[in-house]
Amino acid sequence: METNAIIAFGLGLVLLYVVGSVFATPARIIGKLILNGILGGIILWIINILGGGFGIQIAINPLTALIVGFLGIPGILLLLILQVIF
Numbered sequence: 001m002e003t004n005a006i007i008a009f010g011l012g013l014v015l016l017y018v019v020g021s022v023f024a025t026p027a028r029i030i031g032k033l034i035l036n037g038i039l040g041g042i043i044l045w046i047i048n049i050l051g052g053g054f055g056i057q058i059a060i061n062p063l064t065a066l067i068v069g070f071l072g073i074p075g076i077l078l079l080l081i082l083q084v085i086f
Contacts, residue, residue, distance in 0.1 A: 033070075037062060040069030047076065058083060 044060045051057065058064060058079050068075040 033066065036069030037065045038069070040067065040075070041065035043068050043076065056080070056083075 041060055044058050044064060048057050048060070058076075064079055067079060071078065
């Protein structure tokens with residue numbers, strides 16, 4: 001093989017890696033947000049079941065699910081405080 005062909009092949013592999021990295025990172029972030037949103041919705045559902053007797057209910061929608069999924073327990077506390085205030 002010629003040296004130019006080997007260099008072109010190597011540069012093509014590097015370019016393919018860079019392009020793949022650029023597209024894989026946002027997909028990974030979106031996947032993590034979706035997973036956290038689903039887990040947040042499940043946590044809110046459990047809180048609504050357990051807190052129903054105490055009058056504690058938090059609406060389950062994509063925004064509240066993402067807040068709980070992203071922030072975890074502080075997100076639950078934030079939503080509870082916001083519910084009391086408003």
